[in-house]
Amino acid sequence: MSTALSTRDADETRPLLHDHDDHPHPYHSASSSRTQSPEPAEPPSLNKISRSDLIWVLAGLWSAVFLGALDGTIVATLLSPIGSYFNESNRSSYIGTSYLLSVCCFTPLYGRLSDILGRKGAMLLALSLFGSGTLYCGLAPSMDALIVARAVAGMGGGGVMTVSSVAVTDLIPLRQRGLYQGMTNILFGLGAGLGGPLGGWMNDILGWRSAFLLQMPILVFSFCLVALKVSIRLPDEIQNQPVRAKLRRIDVLGSFTLVGTVGALLLGISLKSTEELPWAHPLIWGLLLASAVFGAAFIWVETCWSPFPVMPMRLIRQRTPLFVSLSNFFGSVAAFSMCAQDSTARASKLTSAKYFSAVRLSSSTDTGLHLLPHSVAISTGSVFAGWVMRRTGKLYSLTLCSCLLTVVAASLVAMWNENSAAWHLWLDVAPQGFGMAAVITSTLIAMIASVSREDLAVATGITYLFRTTGQVIGVSLSGALLQAILTTKLRERIQGPNAFEIIEQIRHSTTIIPQLSPELRKAAVDSYADALRVVFICQAVLNFMCFLCCLPIQENPLPGSHEEQEEAWKRRDSNRTESDGEESP
Structure with a gap:
């Protein structure tokens, strides 16, 4: 059995393309010595901490994740009040754009930083940047200052999810890791769900600045717990280096x-x-x-x-890391192609919600209720995937079935028309959220299970890079596609005087549609239906691309205990060293 596992690990770490590495990996000598020595070279890791300490560590990490999600939707709610306050509503969209771009750019850097500064150091850096940016947002004297402050906050926000994920992987055996990731995703979803109403309430009662300033107590709580409780030890060759030597590795x-x-x-x-x-x-x-x-x-x-590359190309050329990254990219583009950019409100709205408001002419309350099954499915899908992996120790079949579920769901949504039964409108969106949440969880575990210990943090950062990049591209391109098709269809159906003004009003606000004359109302509804159907079809295609990328992902053993985890890492380190030695000229 051990021979079979060793052969499997060796196949997994062999690059897809032959590569002559002129720079041996800094961990090679240490990994080799640890493999040959009967006793580990490094002291015991944090994996042996008590249950009470683990709870405090997770509280510190997860409170930061919750705050990051809360902050995002709070700010989305405040874009209009902030724009009105500074009398620059036309630039309010850059508040969200600057944060999101900063998150995407700096997310992958934290993988390597967590190897250089340690998990605690990297997390404290992320929290410091996020906290200082958020604090200055509450004190910003101008729109320009606020946009810059959001960019600074994004530099830290990009590291919160990555470093917390890496730290939890250090603490939890892989077989249980998916369940903890599911809990993380529930907290993230809870924060995102509470941010909107909480931000609106704070704005109405205390003003928009309070929404930033009142985040500081949660941030201080998280910072203190991370500083006091997180003490994950790096390999000796990094742990014992002076600060200057560590900085040279950046x-x-x-x-x-x-x-x-x-x-x-x-x-x-x-x-x-x-x-x-x-x-x-x-x-x-x-x-x-x-x-x-x-x-x-x-x-x-x-x-x-x-x-010491921030993104080693040898990782991208390996089978599972490559296809996990691509599946996360296409899956995120598909999931966030359900979001379209409203050109007037400058806020993201679910495309499925726009279907109910613009095509079905539902009220805001009915629209929100139709999206409730989707929200519940997202929360349960991730936990379900973690439970299955913990129970079976397998993830390949789970990943493929979950991905097929998203393809079926997107296809059903694309077939919506005026004759669709009411239960279709309620339930068809749920499998999309359930399946994608499960895929995101299982592919992260597949990535972690396919790399050696020294590549763990970098591989996690790569996964989040492809995921966040897909999110931004999905929102932006779906919005552009929707508006392009909608404009074309409206121009075909609406002619005569004042046509341009009417078309612009319909494009920028769905609330005007019920007030139009019957002829114009039908033209608007039909045009939105045509445009949204194209977006839904594209989403189904992207989900199918995600499924194709999941097919080559390799099934690796998921260790169920800390001892099995250590043995799996040592075996993979040894195979990796032997494989690199064979490729050296």
């Missing part, structure tokens, strides 16, 4: 080119959607071209220059 050039690649790409796509600029606009194609140049430079730096 891949400055790789980090700069990665931020340039992701930032330019997402900024170009976001501006295309929010400002409704054509693709031929110099700003749009210039940003996309800059992203391509930065991307080429990033690949060269990580492959040929950096001794």
Whole structure:
């Protein structure tokens, strides 16, 4: 049995493309010595902490995750009041855009930082940046200052999910890890769900600044618990280094080119959607071209220059890490293609919600109730996936079945029409949320189970990079696609005097549709139905792409105890060292 597992691990860590690594990995010598020595070279890890300490550690990590989700929806609710306060409503969308771009750019950097500064150091850095940015948002004297403060908060927000995920993996055996990830996702969903009404209530009672300032007690609570309770030990060759030596391990050039690649790409796509600029606009194609140049430079730096790359190319060339990353990208684009950008309100709204308000002409209350099954399914899907992995120790069949569930759900939604039964409108969206939540959880565990211990943090950062990038692209491109098709259909159906003004009103607000004359109302409803159907079809295609990317993911054993976890890591370290030795010229 052990021989079979060893062979499987060796196959998993072999690159898809032959690669001559001129820079041996810094852990190779340490991993080799640990494998040959009868006693571990490093002291016992934090895996042996007591249950009470584990609860306090998780409280510190998860309170930060909850706060990050809460903050996002609170700010989305406050965009209009903030824009009115500074008399710059036309720029209020940049408050959300600056935060989201910053999160996407800096998320992958925390994987390597958590290996250099330690889990505690990286988490405290993330909380410090997030806290200082949030505090200054509450004190910002101008819109420009607020936008910059949100970008600073995003630099920390990008690390909260990544570092907390890495830290929990250090503490929890993989077989149980999925269940804890499900609990994390429930807290994240709870924070996101509470943020909207809480932000509106704070704005009405205390003003919009209070929504930022009153986050500080939760942040201080999380900071103190992380500082006092988190003490995960790194390998000795890093743990015992002086600070200057640790800082030299930071891949400055790789980090700069990665931020340039992701930032330019997402900024170009976001501006295309929010400002409704054509693709031929110099700003749009210039940003996309800059992203391509930065991307080429990033690949060269990580492959040929950096001794401690922020994103090792050898990981991307491995089978499971590559396809986990792609499945997370396509899955996130599909899930967030259900979000369309409202050009007037400058806030994200579920595309399915727009279907009920613009096509079915439902009230806001009825629309919200129709989305409730989807919200419940997201919370339960992740926990269900964790329970299955804990019970069976398997994830491959779970991943494929969950992904097929999203394809079926998206196909059913794409077939909605005026003759669809009421129960279809209530239940068809639920499998999408359930399946995608399960896929996101199981593929994260698949990624962790496929890499060696020294690559754990970096691989987690890569997963979150592809996930957050897919989210931004899904929101932006679906919004652009919806508006483009909607405009074309409205121009075909609405002619005559004042047609331009009527079309613009319909495009920017669905609340005006019930007040239109019967002819104009039918034209608006039919146009929205046509445009939304295309978005739903694209979502089904993207979910199918996610399914195809899940097929090559390899089934790896999920250790059920700390001892099994240590043995699996040592075996994978040994196989990795032997594999790299065979490839060396």
